[in-house]
Amino acid sequence: MSRKVRWLTVLSLFAILSMMLVACVPAAAPAPAAGGSKATDKVEMFSWWTAGGEAEGLNAMYDIYKKANPNVEIVNATVAGGAGTNAKAVLSTRLTGGDPPDSFQLHAGLEVEKYDPAKYVQPLDSLYASEGWDKVFPKDLISLLKYQDHFWGVPVNIHRANVMWYNKKVFEDNGLKPPTTWDEFFQVGDALKAKGIVPLVIGTKEGWEAGHTFETILASVLGAEAYKGLWNGKTQWTDPKVTQALEAYKKIMTYANTDYSALTWSDAAQYLVDGKGAMHIMGDWTDGWFTSKGYKDYGWAPVPGTQGIFDALSDSFAAAKGAKNQANLESWLKIAGSKAGQEAFNPKKGSICARTDCDPALFNDYLKSAMQDWSKDAIVPSVTHGAAAVEKWATVYKDILNTFATKGDVAATQTALQQACVDNGVCK
Ligand code: GAL
Secondary structure (H helix, E strand, O other): OOHHHHHHHHHHHHHHHHHHHHHHOOOOOOOOOOOOOOOOOEEEEEEOOOOOOHHHHHHHHHHHHHHHOOOOEEEEEEOOOHHHOOHHHHHHHHHHOOOOOOEEEEEOOHHHHHHOHHHHEOOOHHHHHHHOHHHHOOHHHHHHHEEOOEEOEEEOEEEEOOEEEEEHHHHHHOOOOOOOOHHHHHHHHHHHHHOOOEEEEOOOOOOOHHHHHHHHHHHHHHHHHHHHHHHHOOOOOOOHHHHHHHHHHHHHHOOEOOOHHHOOHHHHHHHHHOOOEEEEEEOOHHHHHHHHHOOOOEEEEEOOOOOOEEEEEOEEEEEEOOOOOHHHHHHHHHHHOOHHHHHHHHHHHOOEEOOOOOOHHHOOHHHHHHHHHHHHOEEEEOOOOOOOOOHHHHHHHHHHHHHHHHHOOHHHHHHHHHHHHHHOOOOO
16 A cells, blocks of 8 residues: 555544544534524523513513514523522523523633533534534633633623712702712712711622622722732732722721611612612622613713723623434524624613624613723623632532621631632632
8 A cells, every 4th residue: 555545544433433433422513504493493592581670681582583583482490599590500400400491591711611612512513513603702702701711601791890880969959969989989988978878778688699799899999900810819818909899898888778687688778769878889780780671860980099900700601411402493593693682682681792792872871881881991890790710619618608798807808718719729
């Protein structure tokens, strides 16, 4: 056999072997494009979107899906609880128990690690290529979406975590201006307290809200770069600035409603609507929630000290390996990533599009301001919402801060936060 023929034989054997191996890989990539399948008549989407604004946004995308796939029944599998508090555990059980939904909500970033993607999640690289998504999603988001060099979810939005919502009338009636620094916050807070108004409304019932509030204070006290460093080991949690942030948080909590541990984020937002409280630190799903309530008298500002910082997170939809309705699922992912899908979803959800080509005219003033800030601010990843750290670290972080909200032990909390970083192999 000539050398050339031998090489060709080796190469073709290699090609056959590769094809056999590919055939053995379970559900690695989505099936070829289809506008809704005839083979099955269902598609199941799993999320935690049950509150006002988020449920409406999801339904708006479902409406588009129904038009494109009139014969497919949508199974809207939701598990209530902000930030996925309850949903994520149910999802894990379903994935590992061999009963996956077709598609599920997944934060862009390190959260995907929780679900053991090599085993349970379909890589979506080929869909990204065929839909041209690598060109319509911003660079910062693209790098957040890649984990172990693959895309695992189709982003539907970008949310901002560091927003301070306020009741405009309360401020106007009392001749006050929304604070831009924590010192101003304390002054405004004292003035409001003297009038019998709760300065800051907060609800920590679901266990993640205290961590959410604190990450915005961390960004405020440390600045964008040092905050990011907390998640990659460049900033130690023993840093005096972390002490300062904890001290600030402790003082801030003395301006909060006393029933916080009995309230969810939306219960707290209701206090603002009712004029019982003046300010609320929460992500911009609150904008969607206010809108769904028909409440218009709210103002917004970055959390004091976070001007120029955008604490970001993004919701995506992933595809489960072993999905029962592959073609219907793929049609869903295409709608989730499309301009029409995102323009229908985001104005209701209170988020901006993940895509860069949505029409700003469809969005309210708050969301228009968020679009501008996203394009010029320093982007930092939210830990409470899956972007900055693996889920087991994020969970420990949330638990530590939840305890801190009530106990207020600065030294013990800081030690526990450093330990959590060490335990996750990021700090020494
Ligand atoms: C976040 C999620 C948002 C919103 C919020 C409140 O984690 O990304 O879309 O649902 O929780 O539940």
